[in-house]
Amino acid sequence: MKTRISLLLASAGALAISACTPGDRYGQPQQMNRAQQGAIAGAVVGGVLGATRDKDKNNQGMDAIKGAIVGAAVGGVGGAILDQQQKSLQQQLNNPNIRIVNNGSYLTVVMPESTLFATDSAAVGAQGQNDLYIIARNLNQYPNSRIQVVGHTDSTGSAAYNQDLSERRARSVAGILTAGGVSQGRIATSGRGATQPVASNDTAAGRAQNRRVEILITPTR
CATH class of the missing domain: 3.30.1330.60 (OmpA-like domain)
Known part of the structure; x- marks a missing residue:
């Protein structure tokens, strides 16, 4: 079970990374900004929490993936806000x-x-x-x-x-x-x-x- 959950988390993390780092017009991956980094970090944390906090243990893999998706969204928003606040401070x-x-x-x-x-x-x-x-x-x-x-x-x-x-x-x-x-x-x-x-x-x-x-x-x- 633990192995399967780990694989699911790894897949979720890879999905988040692939979603957050689109290639340029030559097919080369672009450097992630803070929002994208936050999304990936949130996906990992959310996936772990989704797996470990499951109560019924019947569908733990899906809980991990759902947690990763929610975590990616939250982390991405947090990273974007930090980017905006940093830029605003530098201007002010x-x-x-x-x-x-x-x-x-x-x-x-x-x-x-x-x-x-x-x-x-x-x-x-x-x-x-x-x-x-x-x-x-x-x-x-x-x-x-x-x-x-x-x-x-x-x-x-x-x-x-x-x-x-x-x-x-x-x-x-x-x-x-x-x-x-x-x-x-x-x-x-x-x-x-x-x-x-x-x-x-x-x-x-x-x-x-x-x-x-x-x-x-x-x-x-």
Whole structure:
């Protein structure tokens, strides 16, 4: 039974892939966008859930396929929404130092210290406030998501100090998003101190990259 279900899931996944990656005019497969990737991921997850949550066990294969189809539809919609929101944010923000990364299932808005804070400060400057209000407006345009604000520092100073600073900076950013109309219930904050560097702390340039706040935007449906 498990083997048969696995084969059915594999078939469903292949069906989703073939449906989402049409060939070009020369018959070569095209690169998938986020919506297509979401559809495939949803198909796999939906297929597994359809198989494992079947109660009567009498038609588990069809349950797996139905789950895959529903999952593909949901995943595809979620991916398309992320594509739209990423494009909208990029158009609205007029700050080349802010990066927006589409990770497939969520967006990450990476804001370096230089756009938000003075050294060792958790008070957001005027330009940073303006950028955050723009982000808040975008989040209100796409209300079906949860937001995690994560502060990061470089390794200069003690671990305890860096942890506290990263937490205070995350709370400051979240406070401005809330002031911009984003529901407080959608937002969670945390600090990582210097534990998650993205570059070497041995150089000034690397430390500058590590001092950042990340806003993670995850669709809820």
